[in-house]
Amino acid sequence: xxxxxxxxxxxxxxxxxxxxxxxxxxxxxxxxxxxxxxxxxxxxxxxxxxxxxxxxxxxxxxxxxxxxxxxxxxxxxxxxxxxxxxxxxxxxxxxxxxxxxxxxxxxxxxxxxxxxxxxxxxxxxxxxxxxxxxxxxxxxxxxxxxxxxxxxxxxxxxxxxxxxxxxxxxxxxxxxxxxxxxxxxxxxxxxxxxxxxxxxxxxxxxxxxxxxxxxxxxxxxxxxxxxxxxxxxxxxxxxxxxxxxxxxxxxxxxxxxxxxxxxxxxxxxxxxxxxxxxxxxxxxxxxxxxxxxxxxxxxxxxxxxxxxxxxxxxxxxxxxxxxxxxxxxxxxxxxxxxxxxxxxxxxxxxxxxxxxxxxxxxxxxxxxxxxxxxxxxxxxxxxxxxxxxxxxxxxxxxxxxxxxxxxxxxxxxxxxxxxxxxxxxxxxxxxxxxxxxxxxxxxxxxxxxxxxxxxxxxxxxxxxxxxxxxxxxxxxxxxxxxxxxxxxxxxxxxxxxxxxxxxxxxxxxxxxxxxxxxxxxxxxxxxxxxxxxxxxxxxxxxxxxxxxxxxx
Numbered sequence: 001x002x003x004x005x006x007x008x009x010x011x012x013x014x015x016x017x018x019x020x021x022x023x024x025x026x027x028x029x030x031x032x033x034x035x036x037x038x039x040x041x042x043x044x045x046x047x048x049x050x051x052x053x054x055x056x057x058x059x060x061x062x063x064x065x066x067x068x069x070x071x072x073x074x075x076x077x078x079x080x081x082x083x084x085x086x087x088x089x090x091x092x093x094x095x096x097x098x099x100x101x102x103x104x105x106x107x108x109x110x111x112x113x114x115x116x117x118x119x120x121x122x123x124x125x126x127x128x129x130x131x132x133x134x135x136x137x138x139x140x141x142x143x144x145x146x147x148x149x150x151x152x153x154x155x156x157x158x159x160x161x162x163x164x165x166x167x168x169x170x171x172x173x174x175x176x177x178x179x180x181x182x183x184x185x186x187x188x189x190x191x192x193x194x195x196x197x198x199x200x201x202x203x204x205x206x207x208x209x210x211x212x213x214x215x216x217x218x219x220x221x222x223x224x225x226x227x228x229x230x231x232x233x234x235x236x237x238x239x240x241x242x243x244x245x246x247x248x249x250x251x252x253x254x255x256x257x258x259x260x261x262x263x264x265x266x267x268x269x270x271x272x273x274x275x276x277x278x279x280x281x282x283x284x285x286x287x288x289x290x291x292x293x294x295x296x297x298x299x300x301x302x303x304x305x306x307x308x309x310x311x312x313x314x315x316x317x318x319x320x321x322x323x324x325x326x327x328x329x330x331x332x333x334x335x336x337x338x339x340x341x342x343x344x345x346x347x348x349x350x351x352x353x354x355x356x357x358x359x360x361x362x363x364x365x366x367x368x369x370x371x372x373x374x375x376x377x378x379x380x381x382x383x384x385x386x387x388x389x390x391x392x393x394x395x396x397x398x399x400x401x402x403x404x405x406x407x408x409x410x411x412x413x414x415x416x417x418x419x420x421x422x423x424x425x426x427x428x429x430x431x432x433x434x435x436x437x438x439x440x441x442x443x444x445x446x447x448x449x450x451x452x453x454x455x456x457x458x459x460x461x462x463x464x465x466x467x468x469x470x471x472x473x474x475x476x477x478x479x480x481x482x483x484x485x486x487x488x489x490x491x492x493x494x495x496x497x498x499x500x501x502x503x504x505x506x507x508x509x510x511x512x513x514x515x516x517x518x519x520x521x522x523x524x525x526x527x528x529x530x531x532x533x534x535x536x537x538x539x540x541x542x543x544x545x546x547x548x549x550x551x552x
Contacts (some may be wrong), residue, residue: 001020001022001068001069001452001453001483002020002042002066002067002068002125002126002453002483002485003019003020003067003068003069004017004018004019004020004065004066004067005017005018005020005038005041005042005064005065005066005067006018006063006064006065006066006067007038007041007063007064008062008063008064009055009056009059009060009061009062009063010037010040010041010044010054010055010056010062010063010064011037011040011041011053011054011056011062011514012037012056012505012513012514013037013038013041013056013513013514014056014513016514016515016516018038018501018516020483020485021483021498021499022479022483023479023480023483023484023498023499024475024476024478024479024484024485024486024496024497024498024499025483025484025485025486025497025498025499025500025501026485026486026487026488026493026494026497026499026500026501027485027486027487027488027500027501027502027503027516028487028488028489028494028500028501028502028503028527028531029502029503029504029505030504030505031489035487035503036457036487037514038487038503038516039128039455039457039487040054041064042064042066042126042128042455043128044062044064044096044098045064045065045066045094045095045096045118045122046066046094046118046119046121046122046125046126046128047106047115047116047117047118047119047120047122049115050096050098050102050104050115051098051102052098052099052100052101052102054098055098055099055100059100060099060100061097061098061099061100062097062098063095063096063097063098064095064096065093065094065095066093066094066095067091067092067093068091068092068093068094068125068453069090069091070090070091070092070125071090073124073125073452075124075450076092076121076124076125079120079121079124080092080108080109080121083117084111085108085109085111085113085117085121086109087108087109087110087111088109091109092108092109092121092125093107093108093109093110094106094107094108094118094121094122094125095107095108096118106118108121123142123451124450124451125451125452125453126451126453126454126455127438127442127451127453127454127455128455128457129434129435129438129439129442129454129455129456129457129459137412137425137438137441138424138425138426140409140410140411143394143410143411143412143425144157144405144409144410145450146445146448146449147367147370147371147374147394147410148367148370149445149448149449149450150370150373150374150444150445150448151366151367151369151370151371151373151374152370153363153366153367153370156359156362156363156366157363157405157406159359160356160359160360160363160404160405160406161404161405163352163355163356163359163360164356164360164402164403164404165404166352166355166356167349167352167353167355167356169352170345170348170349170351170352171349171352171353173345173348173349174342174345174346174348174349177342177345178342184336187336188333188336191329191332191333191336192333194315194329195326195329195330195333197311198311198322198325198326198329199326201307201308201311201322203308203311203322203323203326204323205323206320207308207322207323208308208312208319208320208322209320211301211304211305211308212305214301215298215301215302215305218298218301229284229288231280231281231284232281232284232285232288235277235280235281235284236281242277243274243277243278243281246270246273246274246277247274249270250267250270250271250274253266253267253270254267308322356402357402357407360402360406360407361407363406363407364396364406364407364408367394367396367406367408367410368396370394371393371394371395371396371410372394374394374444374445375392375393375394377444378392378437378440378441378444379391379392379393381439381440381441381443381444381474382414382416382436382437382440384440384467384470384474385436385437385439385440385463385467385470385471385474386436386462386463386467387416387417387433387436387437387440388418389417389418389419390414390415390416390417390418390437391414391415391418391422392412392413392414392422392437392440392441393412393413393414393422394410394411394412394413395410395411395412395413395422396408396409396410396411397409397411411424412424412425412441413425414437416433416437425437433461433462435456435457435458435459435461436459436463436471438456439456439459439471439474439475439478440474442454442478442482443474443477443478446477446478446481446482447481449482451482452482452483453482453483453484453485454478454482454483454484454485455484455485455486456475456484456485456486456487457486457487458487459471459475459486459488459493460488460489460490460493463490464490464492465492468490468491468492468493469492469496471490471492471493472490472492472493472494472495472496472497473496475493475496475497476496476497476498479497479498489531490531491528491531491532491545491548492548494524494527494528494531495528495545495548495549499518499519500518500519500524500527501516501517501518501519502516502517502519502523502527503515503516504516504517521549524545524549525542525545525546525549526542526545528545528548528549529541529542529544529545532544532545
């Protein structure tokens, strides 16, 4: 959701900071006050083309920043992380700076970004309807995604994509084998010979470290035994042994404890040392008894070390990696063996193609059913929006070559009037018609549309009266599921909004500037009365305006 838009020196806006809320917001004001400039400023942060005319006269640069709350927008977060463009958690900042020379710079969360990246990020955040600026509904990928979501086919579409990848991978494996049969055969022969040697060696995980430790112990067994025996001699068995000396000291001090209590602390320190020395002597004696001089085992261990070291040097790996090398060799041989001949590879490829086509045909059937239902629903909505006789249809155009997304291209087509033939949305000329068509589509798809913020401009062109009330109600309903903003000249549309802003123009320092005011309940009555009555506002007009707001 759009939270804040900060504009500086953009066209006729000197400095403006707007904070946005949820629900349905309208922007109203006199013609030329700069309502569409706000939409243009937002579009600039979404990667639209920038030039020097965007910079306010006399300023060195224009600077626009849009701040979005992104909680729950997992696809955007993944996109940002994948491109090292992530910022503070739950926030996304899009910024565009345009120099007076026409040169522009883009930023996402403070990181330098291209206009393409701004557009891609914007696809997760905002749809602007009415101008051909940021119209995701005209993109084939968006149309396909919306149809699949509307028909509950998203998981099925994903499965088709996975099946296509499997088919493609197996086809590439076959082609690679056919193009490199000799090299593959040579690799298999080399690996088989390597596997036999490693199987005979049977390196175990961590064996190099364990055998090395055993070798060190066996090689120094004589010195270890001698050191342990010498320790026992010094501590207990020899003349003047340490343990005997300590026992003597303790024996002399204990009777004297009755005459001087201060000796207790000394005895408390000496007695644990006596126990520890006794335990140390016992441990040394056991160690000396259990450590053997075993020349035969020493020779065996040395031979094993030599074998492991020789294999490691031969295969140019660390000795501790020999076990992993053996496992990798076996896996690679299994891979080569599984596709060891063209017939097997072709059979696997055909199997994957069959699985893909079966899944894709089921997806096509689901899309046809969902497309028919969506076409009828949007067409019905168009009749309510001053597009009587207009038709919306979802076309499924078969592809010559199967693709990851299926066997067909999805295309939204529209005929705004009965006399016209349905054409792709991107070719619909009228901005007002396109905006109302977008409203009809978004109303039907609001349950599944992923873009949280919708902006409508020119939605009221060529309509009035009852149709304007219907447009207002539809926008209000859409505001219950999305953040909706609309620029309007119609009081019926403005009265349906949850909040209303008035865009005003004024002169400052001899230059035209634009300002935005948030209207309270009383000010909304005055503004809607102005929209109803023009220059002269009467009590009757105010009463009518209040009645319109009371219906909301």
